[in-house]
Amino acid sequence: MPNDMFLDNLTHTLKERGFGKNNTLVATSLCCDEVNRELEKGLKKTFGDNFSMGGLAGFAFGGVTSFCAMAHHIPTNGNCLVIFGPHVGVDADGVVGKVNRRGRAHSGACCGSAAAAASYVSSVRKGVSKVSDNPTDPLDAQQTYVGNMLLPYGTRLALAIDPAVELPISLYDAQKALIDKIVSKGCGEVGGDGKIALLGGIQINTPPGTPDYFLPMSFELLDNKGNKLANMIGTLRMNRSNEDLYALIALGMFAATLFYVM
Amino acid sequence: MPNDMFLDNLTHTLKERGFGKNNTLVATSLCCDEVNRELEKGLKKTFGDNFSMGGLAGFAFGGVTSFCAMAHHIPTNGNCLVIFGPHVGVDADGVVGKVNRRGRAHSGACCGSAAAAASYVSSVRKGVSKVSDNPTDPLDAQQTYVGNMLLPYGTRLALAIDPAVELPISLYDAQKALIDKIVSKGCGEVGGDGKIALLGGIQINTPPGTPDYFLPMSFELLDNKGNKLANMIGTLRMNRSNEDLYALIALGMFAATLFYVM
Numbered sequence: 001m002p003n004d005m006f007l008d009n010l011t012h013t014l015k016e017r018g019f020g021k022n023n024t025l026v027a028t029s030l031c032c033d034e035v036n037r038e039l040e041k042g043l044k045k046t047f048g049d050n051f052s053m054g055g056l057a058g059f060a061f062g063g064v065t066s067f068c069a070m071a072h073h074i075p076t077n078g079n080c081l082v083i084f085g086p087h088v089g090v091d092a093d094g095v096v097g098k099v100n101r102r103g104r105a106h107s108g109a110c111c112g113s114a115a116a117a118a119s120y121v122s123s124v125r126k127g128v129s130k131v132s133d134n135p136t137d138p139l140d141a142q143q144t145y146v147g148n149m150l151l152p153y154g155t156r157l158a159l160a161i162d163p164a165v166e167l168p169i170s171l172y173d174a175q176k177a178l179i180d181k182i183v184s185k186g187c188g189e190v191g192g193d194g195k196i197a198l199l200g201g202i203q204i205n206t207p208p209g210t211p212d213y214f215l216p217m218s219f220e221l222l223d224n225k226g227n228k229l230a231n232m233i234g235t236l237r238m239n240r241s242n243e244d245l246y247a248l249i250a251l252g253m254f255a256a257t258l259f260y261v262m
Numbered sequence: 263m264p265n266d267m268f269l270d271n272l273t274h275t276l277k278e279r280g281f282g283k284n285n286t287l288v289a290t291s292l293c294c295d296e297v298n299r300e301l302e303k304g305l306k307k308t309f310g311d312n313f314s315m316g317g318l319a320g321f322a323f324g325g326v327t328s329f330c331a332m333a334h335h336i337p338t339n340g341n342c343l344v345i346f347g348p349h350v351g352v353d354a355d356g357v358v359g360k361v362n363r364r365g366r367a368h369s370g371a372c373c374g375s376a377a378a379a380a381s382y383v384s385s386v387r388k389g390v391s392k393v394s395d396n397p398t399d400p401l402d403a404q405q406t407y408v409g410n411m412l413l414p415y416g417t418r419l420a421l422a423i424d425p426a427v428e429l430p431i432s433l434y435d436a437q438k439a440l441i442d443k444i445v446s447k448g449c450g451e452v453g454g455d456g457k458i459a460l461l462g463g464i465q466i467n468t469p470p471g472t473p474d475y476f477l478p479m480s481f482e483l484l485d486n487k488g489n490k491l492a493n494m495i496g497t498l499r500m501n502r503s504n505e506d507l508y509a510l511i512a513l514g515m516f517a518a519t520l521f522y523v524m
């Protein structure tokens with residue numbers, strides 16, 4: 001759904017659970033790409049400035065330490081909202097995996113890190129490249145991690161009707177696995193009776209002037225022992241099947257086309 | 263100097279070099295901590311949404327891939343501004359290394375990642391802890407990297423008049439070393455005659471209602487072969503000695519005190 005509608009639904013759901021503007025800290029784990037600041041702007045309006053745990057492709061590379069630091073910044077007796085996920089562009093010609101950028105005549109890769117990781121995974125599957133050792137130097141560690149965390153999804157990507165659509169879905173699953181480990185290790189640092197709202201989804205970036213879309217994939221309420229108190233995904237979308245993503249991308253294409261025709 | 267004044271000077275200097283709103287992409291490498299969004303908001307007003315290369319403590323953990331991706335997003339024939347650096351809080355009682363946060367009665371560590379790294383470095387120097395192996399798992403890789411990149415500055419920290427003031431200065435030097443390597447490897451991806459303005463400094467966070475300060479430490483103009491075309495630091499500050507930092511922190515304490523007295 002368009003970001004504005006998503007943010008309205010999200011705010012409403014969280015308000016019912018006691019998450020207000022003054023007692024909630026929002027932590028984002030979105031990709032470095034500047035097109036993702038738009039969603040953060042929307043979140044800031046409701047919850048104030050965001051802690052940022054994310055790195056390339058949206059993985060929560062700030063890790064356990066970043067979650068624990070964030071937990072120590074939560075207003076006393078308050079809660080946190082952690083929102084994570086990959087992103088995918090849809091350009092003005094409807095091409096999934098590309099986006100039109102300010103001041104450039106042609107659309108370009110979006111998400112670029114994801115595209116590079118998919119290329120690496122494909123190359124490993126074909127036997128052209130070897131599996132990279134996990135890095136020991138921070139100079140370009142993140143991209144190697146992105147590639148290796150995408151590797152288990154190689155078959156899904158290879159068999160997908162549209163690999164460009166499957167890519168963010170696979171990345172979402174890989175990111176969910178990482179953030180679950182992080183929250184499991186760090187949740188005890190949330191003070192008092194504080195709750196953790198853990199929301200994962202796929203950001204769909206569209207041409208300038210068209211609203212971006214957010215596809216919620218999971219939305220859980222946890223206590224600070226890691227117990228799942230509620231599954232709230234139903235408050236944000238009708239169903240969880242991947243058809244939703246195809247529908248949303250089609251909608252994004254429609255909106256984009258409309259924008260360029262008008 | 264206060265962020266507003268810093269941003270005015272920065273915009274003026276860059277304008278003279280041909281960096282305008284429509285042809286410049288800004289990339290930040292600031293810490294995850296939500297107190298650093300304030301500076302990004304100021305930058306957005308002038309240059310639009312920021313690419314985000316940063317992770318814990320402000321290190322450019324997005325690495326070479328993030329710089330190259332950013333370079334591919336620059337408007338055609340345009341330039342980029344890369345701004346990086348650690349941050350340090352000054353709380354309402356004038357304590358350096360702490361900050362007052364929304365909804366919390368007592369001030370807390372700022373930067374928390376830096377404080378944890380300094381504690382690790384001190385512990386290694388005393389022989390209490392061993393040097394950590396560089397990580398091979400992304401779960402908490404960044405904090406291990408922060409600690410190990412701070413290790414060479416252990417003597418400086420141990421001998422400093424005020425280790426809390428020396429900490430961000432040492433982190434700045436460590437971050438400058440990393441970003442120089444990243445820019446050296448990635449600069450060729452900046453297209454055409456595009457320039458790279460590489461600006462490093464220390465963000466000083468103050469209590470809510472008081473302006474934050476930015477202490478510029480280096481400001482270089484590079485071409486896309488990595489050649490240094492100009493040293494522009496003189497346009498942002500009078501001199502580069504560390505006394506400036508002490509003076510600014512004292513000023514921050516004064517402003518903070520004033521705010522609480524008023």
